[in-house]
Amino acid sequence: MSIASGERVIEFREALREAMSEEMRKDNRVYLIGEEVAQYNGAYKVSKGMLDEFGPRRVIDTPISESGFSGMSIGSAMRGLRPIVEFMSWSFSLVAADPILNNAAKMLYMSGGQFGCPIVFRGNDGAGGQLASTHSWCVESLYSNVPGLKMAIPYDAYDAKGLLKTAIQDDNPVFFLESERLLSTSGHVPEEEYTIPFGQALIRRQGADCTIISFGRPLHFCLEAAEELAKEGIDCEIIDGRTIRPLDIDTMVESVRKTNVCVVVDQSWSFASVGSEIASQIHVRCFDDLDNFVHRVHSDDVPTPYAHHLEQAYLPNPRKICEAVRSATYNA
Amino acid sequence: MPIEITMPRLSDTMEVGTILHWHVHAGDEVSAGDLLADIETDKATMELQSFDDGTLEKIIVEEGEQVSVGTLIATILAEDEVSSDASTQSETEPVVSDQEQASDQVSEPTTQEQDSHSGSPRVSPVARLLAEEHGVDLQSIQGSGPSGRIIKRDVLQVIDTTSETTSAANTTQSEPTTPVVSGQATSPVQPLAAVSPWQKDRTVPLSNMRQVIAKKLVESKQTIPHYQVTMTFTMDPLLEMRKTLNEQLVASGVRLSVNDFLVRCCALSMATHPEFNASFGGDCILYHGPVNIGIAIALPEERGGGLVVGTIRNADQKSLRTISQESMYLSNKARETGLSIDEMGDTTFTISNLGMFGVDNFTAIINPPNSAILAVGSAEEKPVVREGNLAVGYEMSATLSLDHRVIDGAMAAMYLSALKELIENPASLLV
Numbered sequence: 234m235s236i237a238s239g240e241r242v243i244e245f246r247e248a249l250r251e252a253m254s255e256e257m258r259k260d261n262r263v264y265l266i267g268e269e270v271a272q273y274n275g276a277y278k279v280s281k282g283m284l285d286e287f288g289p290r291r292v293i294d295t296p297i298s299e300s301g302f303s304g305m306s307i308g309s310a311m312r313g314l315r316p317i318v319e320f321m322s323w324s325f326s327l328v329a330a331d332p333i334l335n336n337a338a339k340m341l342y343m344s345g346g347q348f349g350c351p352i353v354f355r356g357n358d359g360a361g362g363q364l365a366s367t368h369s370w371c372v373e374s375l376y377s378n379v380p381g382l383k384m385a386i387p388y389d390a391y392d393a394k395g396l397l398k399t400a401i402q403d404d405n406p407v408f409f410l411e412s413e414r415l416l417s418t419s420g421h422v423p424e425e426e427y428t429i430p431f432g433q434a435l436i437r438r439q440g441a442d443c444t445i446i447s448f449g450r451p452l453h454f455c456l457e458a459a460e461e462l463a464k465e466g467i468d469c470e471i472i473d474g475r476t477i478r479p480l481d482i483d484t485m486v487e488s489v490r491k492t493n494v495c496v497v498v499d500q501s502w503s504f505a506s507v508g509s510e511i512a513s514q515i516h517v518r519c520f521d522d523l524d525n526f527v528h529r530v531h532s533d534d535v536p537t538p539y540a541h542h543l544e545q546a547y548l549p550n551p552r553k554i555c556e557a558v559r560s561a562t563y564n565a
Numbered sequence: 566m567p568i569e570i571t572m573p574r575l576s577d578t579m580e581v582g583t584i585l586h587w588h589v590h591a592g593d594e595v596s597a598g599d600l601l602a603d604i605e606t607d608k609a610t611m612e613l614q615s616f617d618d619g620t621l622e623k624i625i626v627e628e629g630e631q632v633s634v635g636t637l638i639a640t641i642l643a644e645d646e647v648s649s650d651a652s653t654q655s656e657t658e659p660v661v662s663d664q665e666q667a668s669d670q671v672s673e674p675t676t677q678e679q680d681s682h683s684g685s686p687r688v689s690p691v692a693r694l695l696a697e698e699h700g701v702d703l704q705s706i707q708g709s710g711p712s713g714r715i716i717k718r719d720v721l722q723v724i725d726t727t728s729e730t731t732s733a734a735n736t737t738q739s740e741p742t743t744p745v746v747s748g749q750a751t752s753p754v755q756p757l758a759a760v761s762p763w764q765k766d767r768t769v770p771l772s773n774m775r776q777v778i779a780k781k782l783v784e785s786k787q788t789i790p791h792y793q794v795t796m797t798f799t800m801d802p803l804l805e806m807r808k809t810l811n812e813q814l815v816a817s818g819v820r821l822s823v824n825d826f827l828v829r830c831c832a833l834s835m836a837t838h839p840e841f842n843a844s845f846g847g848d849c850i851l852y853h854g855p856v857n858i859g860i861a862i863a864l865p866e867e868r869g870g871g872l873v874v875g876t877i878r879n880a881d882q883k884s885l886r887t888i889s890q891e892s893m894y895l896s897n898k899a900r901e902t903g904l905s906i907d908e909m910g911d912t913t914f915t916i917s918n919l920g921m922f923g924v925d926n927f928t929a930i931i932n933p934p935n936s937a938i939l940a941v942g943s944a945e946e947k948p949v950v951r952e953g954n955l956a957v958g959y960e961m962s963a964t965l966s967l968d969h970r971v972i973d974g975a976m977a978a979m980y981l982s983a984l985k986e987l988i989e990n991p992a993s994l995l996v
Contacts, residue, residue: 493691524689524717
C-alpha cells in the first residue's frame with residue numbers, strides 16, 4: 234500500500250537524488266560529501282549527474298577517511314553550512330563514531346545552544362547480500378540509543394524522497410538509513426514537491442488480529458508474511474514507524490489497543506535494540522490491552538554470515554515473522 | 566489426607582529458610598530418615614529428613630525459593646493413600662475433559678502447584694479486562710493458551726454463548742435480562758440481575774487536595790489536645806442591623822453576611838484575648854502580630870470537591886464592608902480558579918460556618934498552626950426566654966475547638982463571652 238500518487242515511477246536511488254538536488258537548488262548552503270560521490274557518480278549511483286550540475290565545490294569526493302570527512306562536515310555545519318554526508322555503508326561509519334555520536338549529536342547541548350549541527354548522514358544500512366559480518370551492520374539500535382539525533386528509515390521511493398527532504402531541512406543531525414537491497418526498487422513519486430514529517434508512522438496494511446511494527450527493508454518481509462498469514466485467517470496490521478527518533482508510539486499503541494497482539498520486527502540484534510525498546514513501551518502503554526506478551530523478530534544473535542543460505546536464515550525473514558505472529562495470536 | 570511437610574525451625578533465630586536442593590522428586594518413595602532436601606538457614610545449611618514413610622506427592626516450594634518457617638513445602642502420601650489432587654492423575658492422562666476446572670488441566674508440575682496453590686487461573690491482561698467488563702467468571706473458563714492461560718478468544722467465546730443464551734431466553738420468556746455470569750448462563754433458573762455498575766465498590770485515587778486534607782487533619786487531631794466549648798448567642802440585634810445595613814448598601818453592591826460580622830467579632834476580640842491568635846511552639850507560645858482570620862470555603866464537586874481556607878489579613882483593622890468584599894472575592898476565586906498561596910496562607914484563627922446549610926451546631930478540627938477554630942451553626946428562629954417571658958427570637962450556636970496546650974477552658978469561656986458581647990451589641994462593630 235503506497236500513498237504515492239501520480240503516474241511517474243522512479244527508482245529508490247533516483248528519489249534520493251531528487252531530494253538532494255532539489256534541496257541543493259533551493260539552498261546553496263547544502264552540499265554532498267563522501268567517497269566516490271562526485272567523479273564516479275556515487276558508489277551506488279545515487280549521486281549520478283550531481284557533480285555536473287553543482288560542481289566540485291558542492292559535490293565533494295573524499296579519501297577513505299570517514300572520521301576525517303565526518304568531522305570536517307560537522308565543523309562546517311556548526312559554522313552555517315548544511316552538509317549531506319554519504320557513507321558508502323553505515324558499517325563504515327563505525328570509525329567515525331566519535332564525530333557523529335560525540336560531536337554532532339551533542340553539539341547543541343554541549344555548546345549551551347551556541348552551535349547547532351544541521352547535518353544529514355546517509356548511506357546503506359543492513360545486510361546488502363553476502364557482504365559478510367563486518368560490512369552488514371544494522372546501526373539503528375546502536376545509534377538510536379544516543380540522545381540528540383534523529384533517525385529515519387525509508388521503506389520505498391516515495392518515503393525516501395519525502396523523508397530525505399525533511400532530513401535536509403531539519404536543524405538537527407539526522408541519521409538516514411537506506412538499504413542497498415531497496416535502491417533498485419521502483420515506486421510512484423509525484424512530480425510536485427512534498428515532504429514527509431518525522432514522527433508520523435504509517436499503517437501499510439490494515440488488519441484486525443495482530444499489529445506488526447517495523448521499519449525499512451524488513452517491512453517488505455512483513456507484507457510478505459501477512460499475505461501468507463491471511464491464507465490462514467490471521468489478519469495482520471502492519472505499521473511502518475518511518476522514523477525511530479522521534480518514535481510515533483501513539484499510532485502503534487492505538488493499533489495494539491485494537492488487535493491486542495503485537496509483534497515487532499527489527500533487523501538489528503535483539504539485545505538492547507529498537508525492538509526491545511518498542512516492546513517495552515508497548516508493555517507500559519498497553520499492559521491491560523495485551524492478550525500475549527509482545528513478540529519480537531530480529532536478526533539472529535550472531536555476526537552476519539557470509540554464506541547465502543545462512544544469511545537468509547539469519548535475517549528477520551517472512552518465515553520467522555509468520556512463526557512469531559502465529560505464536561503471539563495463539564495459533565502456533 | 567497427605568502428610569504435610571513444612572519449613573522446619575532449624576535454629577532458635579530462624580524465621581525463613583531457603584530450599585537449596587531437593588534430593589527427591591514427586592513420585593519417589595521415601596522412608597523415615599531419608600534425606601529430602603538441603604535447607605539454608607540464617608546460620609548454616611542443614612538437612613531435612615523425612616519423618617514418615619510413603620510417596621512424595623508433590624513439591625510445593627521449588628529450589629531457590631525462600632519461605633517462612635511453617636510454610637508448606639511438600640506433601641507425602643502415606644502407603645495406600647491415593648492422591649486427592651486430580652492434577653496428579655492427569656500426568657498419566659493428559660487429555661482432560663471440558664468440564665474440568667482450568668486449574669486441573671495443566672500437566673506441567675510447576676504450573677499445577679502454582680495454580681492449585683493460589684487458586685486463580687492464568688489470564689492474559691486483555692482477557693481479564695474483557696471478563697470484568699462483561700461480568701464473566703474467570704474460574705468457569707478453561708484457558709486455551711500455554712499453561713492453560715485464559716486468552717481473549719476464550720472470554721469472547723463465553724460472551725458469545727452467553728449473549729445467545731440470553732437473547733434466546735428473552736424471546737421465549739419475554740422477561741428482561743441483563744448480561745449474566747457465564748457459569749449460570751445455561752442454568753434453567755433465571756439468574757439474579759448482575760450488579761449495576763453504580764452499586765459496585767469503587768476505588769478513586771486521592772486528589773492532591775484530599776491528600777493534603779487527610780495528612781493535615783490527622784496530624785492536627787493526633788497532635789493537638791482538642792476540646793470544645795459551645796455558647797449560644799441571641800441574634801436578633803445583629804440580624805436587624807444587618808438587614809438595615811444591607812438595605813442601605815444595595816446601591817453599592819455590598820451584601821453583608823452573618824459570617825462577615827463573625828469575622829469582625831472574632832478579630833476584634835483578639836486584642837483582649839491574644840491566646841486565640843497564637844500558635845503552640847513546642848517550648849513556647851507564639852503570639853502572632855497580625856490578625857489573619859481564615860474562612861473555610863467548600864469547593865464544588867466540578868472542581869473536585871474538598872475545601873480550602875481563604876485568608877482575610879489584618880481583619881481587626883478592616884471594616885465590615887471590606888471584610889465582606891474580601892470574603893466574597895476569596896470564595897468566588899476559590900470556587901472558580903483556585904486560590905494563590907498568599908490568599909490562603911498565614912491564618913492565625915479560622916472560622917468554619919455551616920449555618921447556611923441549616924446545621925444547628927458542630928465541632929471542627931483545628932487548622933494548624935492555629936490554636937482555635939470556631940464552628941458556627943445557623944441563626945434559627947425559636948422560642949426564647951427574654952426578661953422572664955417566653956418570646957420568639959433568633960439564636961445561633963457556635964462551638965470553639967481549642968488547643969489545650971495554649972488555651973484553657975476558662976479562657977475559652979471568656980473569649981466566647983467577648984464574642985457574645987459584640988454579637989449581641991453589634992453597634993460597636995461599626996466603629
